[in-house]
Amino acid sequence: MQRYQPDKLNLTKYLFFTGKGGVGKTTTACGTAAYLADRGNNVMLVSTDPASNLQDVFQTELTNKGKEIPSIPGLTVANFDPVTAAEDYKESVVGPFRGKLPDSAVANMEEQLSGSCTVEIAAFNEFSSFLTDPEAEQKYDYIIFDTAPTGHTLRMLQLPSAWNNFMDENTTGASCLGQLSGLGDKKETYEHAVKTLADGTKTTLMLVTRPQKSSLLEANRAAKELQEVGIQNQMLLVNGVLEEATDKVSQFIYDNQLEALSQKPEELKKLLDYSIPLRSYNVTGIENLRHLLKPEQDNFKAETIPPREFPKLKDIVTELDQSNKKVIFTMGKGGVGKTTIAAAIATELADKGKKVHLATTDPAAHLQFVISDSEQIKVSHIDEDKELADYKEEVLSKARKNMTQEDVAYVEEDLRSPCTQEIAVFRAFAEIVDDTDCDVVVIDTAPTGHTLLLLDSTQSYHIEVERSSGEVPESVKRLLPRLQNGEETEVVMVTLAETTPVYESMRLQKDLDRAGIAHTWWVTNNSMLTSGTTNPMLMARAQNENTWIDKVAELSDNHYAVVEWHPEEITGAALHNILV
Template sequence: MERFDPASVVQTKYLFFTGKGGVGKTSTACATAVYLADHGKRVLLVSTDPASNLQDVFSLALDRKGTEIPQAPGLFVANLDPIKAAEEYRESVVAAYRGVLPEAAIENMREQLSGSCTTEIAAFNEFSSFLTDEALNRRYDHIIFDTAPTGHTLRLLQLPSAWSGFIEQSKHGASCLGQLSGLADKRKLYETAVRTLSDGGKTTLLLVARLEETPLKEAERAAEELRGLGILRQVLILNAVAPPGDDAVSAALYEKQRQALAQMPEGLRRMDSYEIPLRAYNITGIAHVRDMLRTDHLEDAQAAVQAREGHRLSDLVDDLVRHRRKVIFTMGKGGVGKTTIAAAIALALAKRGERVHLATTDPAAHLKFVLDEGSGIRTSYIDEKKELKKYQEDVIREAMAGGIAPADLDYIKEDLRSPCTQEIAVFRAFAEIVAQAEDEIVVIDTAPTGHTLLLLESTAAYDRELKRSQGKTPASVKKLLPRLKSEETETVIVTLPEATPVYEAERLREDLQRAQLQVRWWVVNRSFLGLETKNPLLRARAAQEAAWIDEVNRKASGREVLIPWKAESLKGAALLSL
């Protein structure tokens, strides 16, 4: 596979970098921008990533318009804040109702506009001007975006009903309904932006992934979805590709990546693909940004590695037993290993004589590979696709019975594909499983987010979201929210010792705290810190992890579990070694 070389890959004015959190899309976007500027191009780099650390990357205070980087003449960087933009957007929508509606209704409206869909729309609102401003087009040779809009966002913007009075008038209550309210005056701007995105002569989508199963699957899913919307010019960049090893640990890492490459999804195999080598350091400072894409760069072989004394997973389990927790969630972004951690916690509880029920949204076959048949753990699988389809059918049936217009029905159908709706769809299945905590400990390896719980807790939203599909609120659901906020429940956040996963984990904790679910324990998974390796690259990388492990330690008030990177796939009794 060829190295990623912007000189040959970059052929369009607009470049959109996308990928799962933590795969290195910001680093890759920055390195590409600096490379182009170093080769005489005028470049604008725009970040809409909530976890963006561009100010740290360039050691410079940034604004929303574009700040020139002194060490890279010709490069200007704008750091948009989608969280702030979403807050401003929420306030602009609800302002007209202040003093008219009760404060409880205002708060309900704000919660309706607090999900990921609203943040995406607000971000798109921010960078649409960069796509459509003729003066910017003339000023820059390339405009690079760190984080592309999702397929869901783009489909919403293309729906005629999204711009009708349906949003204000509908009583059908789609879960993310309202994120486009008040933006009708920008419809033409958005239409131009969407056309630019799908013009292969103007725009290239660069999907960044790592040679791991989950990021590759996510990249394939994003590629197919965006291709279906007409964004056909796509490139795959595989980041952090390890070289052949010179000791047991580095050789195992190399072999694990080779296996992931051999099993890469078919949809990605058809794409033009490039690789960037594994770098030991965090991509901060202009020197490291330039070095990221260099072919002649040598790593620092003298990295000092100081081990951290984190808790073992057995300490976490002892604490769960001591406090008599009955419902245990493992939560975190995809790819951090929460299913494995959930299985390990369940097995450790069973070994202590507890009756345990492990539930997952991962395919049931996966659990069969993780747990031995004689583990003594009852397992169940929540089929997200099945639950979502049933929920969608229920809502559409009711909407059609109410005589909804075809265009508005299209909006409902699109809204039913949103992240919030999927959580709500599986909510009933979660409720039924959690209800069994009367007789056993229930471990669940994913849960509804704080936003979804708040959405359901509000009386108006609660009735709308549940009654429309069942006609009544099940007893299991009535008991669920109080139980999740009680001392019976423990939420364990799983993350990786890297910048973006830690930032995203913190946002997840804040989201849960809004719903009054407290987080006590954190698990830092797949750490190279403390491994016995003489490989200079991995030793240097381990040293870089220390700051993020210390950050988690502060957030968790010392209740963090540190789990080392493992070459082998963990199964059965081996889970107890974590």
């Protein structure tokens, strides 16, 4: 695989960087922008990533208007906060109904427009203004975006009912407000933007991934989904490649990378792919940014890592046991190790004499390797695909009875949103919590505050209009108040000692606060700091973890634990190793 050097590639004017949280989208987009500007191009960089640390990277205050970076002539940077934009958008849609509809109906409308889909649409609104601006097209050689719209958003834009401003008179339980209902005047702009996105002579989708199996699978999913909506011109950038092994730890990582890349999914094998080496530094500040894509790097000498003592996972479990928690969720973004941490918590609680029910959405085969049923632990696997299919069918069968074909098509697409999956899975969890005869239930995926508020507001709304016809099952109605009882429920936040995972966990935390859900504990998983590595590159990376572990300590008011990086797959008896 060749190194990524943007000036050696025949790049299009519009570049969209996409990939799951923490793979380095923003870093790679910034590095590309600086690299191209340094070679005499006029470049506009647009960030719509709510977790974006663009201000840290450029060490300057940025606005949504676009600011020239004096130390990189030719580079202009605009930073939008789509969360704020989504709030403004939500108010423009809901505002006219205040005072005209019951408060519970207005609250339900607000919550429907409080999810990630609305944030995505607000972000797309910003993309569109750049993609369709003739002045920007003339002025800049390259316009670079550090996030890309999802297939779900692009499909939504093509559905007539998504634009409708209507309150639905049926009891489908799906969104009854067109997600795009406040944007009717933008329809033509959006059509133009979608056309530009699908034009391979103008736009390239840069799929950013890590040399890890889960990351490559996610890139493959995004590639397929965006190909299906017409974005064919795609390129794969593998970020954070460790180029040489010098000790046991680095050898393990190096071998794993090779294995993951040799087994990458078929779709990705068809794409042009380039690598970006793992760097020893965090990409903040102009100098580091300019260095990122340079073939020659300064020699660096990693400093010895001074030993630090951190609280252990065992300490958290002791407290959960003593406070007699009944429902424990592990929460965090994909790939941070929620299932392993949940299994370790379940194991330790069982050792303390509790009867534990461990419920997981992880593929069943994988969990059987991690932990198996015993006298003290019962393991349940929730098949997300099946739960989702059942829930969709339940909603659609109601919709088909009394909705037009166009509206059914909208409901069908709306059901593809991440919120729908959460609701379907949460219903399954509620059944487990309801039925269990165990002392404690440990669940490896937590619903977001938005999902809980959506269920809660749907319930209140339906009660008020006297047609609660089973959209919110009884088990869910019973579980909602239990989740808001801090004496019974605990959400353990799981993160990594890196920028994006910590920022994303902060967002999840705010969302839980909004829903009044108790959360005290944080776990920083897979820490290199205590791995004992002597590889200079990994030592430097480990050193950088200190900042983020300190940040987690501050955010959690010192209610946290650090779990060290382990080379082997953690299963069975080895779960005890991560507790201490």
